Amino acid sequence: MLHQIDLELRAGCWTAVVGPNGAGKSTLLRAIAGLLPCSGQVELLGRELHDWPRQQRARALSWLGQNQSAADDLTVHDVAMLGRLPHQSWLAPASPADLAAVERALRQTQAWDWRERALGELSGGERQRVLLARALAVEAQVLLMDEPLANLDPPHQADWLLLVRELVAAGRSVVSVLHEISIALHADELVVMRQGRIAHHGACHEVATQRALEQVFEHRIAIHALAGQWVALPVTSVT
Numbered sequence: 001m002l003h004q005i006d007l008e009l010r011a012g013c014w015t016a017v018v019g020p021n022g023a024g025k026s027t028l029l030r031a032i033a034g035l036l037p038c039s040g041q042v043e044l045l046g047r048e049l050h051d052w053p054r055q056q057r058a059r060a061l062s063w064l065g066q067n068q069s070a071a072d073d074l075t076v077h078d079v080a081m082l083g084r085l086p087h088q089s090w091l092a093p094a095s096p097a098d099l100a101a102v103e104r105a106l107r108q109t110q111a112w113d114w115r116e117r118a119l120g121e122l123s124g125g126e127r128q129r130v131l132l133a134r135a136l137a138v139e140a141q142v143l144l145m146d147e148p149l150a151n152l153d154p155p156h157q158a159d160w161l162l163l164v165r166e167l168v169a170a171g172r173s174v175v176s177v178l179h180e181i182s183i184a185l186h187a188d189e190l191v192v193m194r195q196g197r198i199a200h201h202g203a204c205h206e207v208a209t210q211r212a213l214e215q216v217f218e219h220r221i222a223i224h225a226l227a228g229q230w231v232a233l234p235v236t237s238v239t
């Protein structure tokens with residue numbers, strides 16, 4: 001349940017949504033995606049979400065859900081091709097543009113070599129990279145990702161960070177729910193949530209944003225500058 005949400009997300013930038021378990025992060029993302037009924041108003045790229053024709057909206061907004069399901073017997077290539085559905089006519093074969101987008105997306109997540117394997121044969125992290133490829137294959141203007149780093153090892157987390165930077169440099173907007181606070185601190189903006197409300201919304205490098213972040217986690221993390229980056233370290237000492 002969310003309360004009194006008034007949030008405007010900047011286009012062409014990466015916003016990370018952070019906060020404790022149960023704070024409402026996934027609910028907020030689902031509301032932005034139009035996947036939840038809500039009493040307020042959600043606008044996408046300046047237009048009321050429900051006024052968008054379905055296909056246009058599906059092309060404009062890509063969604064990577066938390067623990068997203070997909071048929072385990074589909075090949076990796078077929079799963080990524082599902083991302084092209086908004087671009088395809090009913091029962092029409094994949095176009096050269098669809099095939100090129102799928103190849104690009106699978107290469108971006110280093111999943112191209114498994115393209116003939118069944119999704120069900122993959123490890124958790126490998127599977128997540130295929131689902132990420134499916135979201136990328138949409139080539140949407142806005143990407144919403146709920147815990148995209150789930151099961152990814154550190155090198156692939158770093159790759160995801162670079163990928164998001166590339167998407168933003170190309171003018172796309174990315175909104176991601178993240179538990180990896182040190183990764184989230186690389187975002188342009190943070191939405192800090194607690195108990196169904198937005199506790200703070202601001203630039204990652206601002207002191208007020210970082211203090212809000214420490215506060216919602218009850219000062220069990222502390223944010224430090226290290227090797228030119230902001231990092232969140234666990235606070236284990238009891239005062």
Ligand SMILES: Nc1ncnc2c1ncn2[C@@H]1O[C@H](COP(=O)(O)OP(=O)(O)OP(=O)(O)O)[C@@H](O)[C@H]1O
Pocket residue numbers: 001019020021022023024025026027028
């Ligand atoms: N389908 C549902 N029906 C009823 N309550 C729900 C449902 N989904 C989530 N909630 C409740 O809404 C609140 C916010 O949940 P949400 O999943 O948005 O939190 P979150 O911040 O994403 O948490 P987490 O970090 O644990 O994934 C929680 O108290 C949760 O119990």
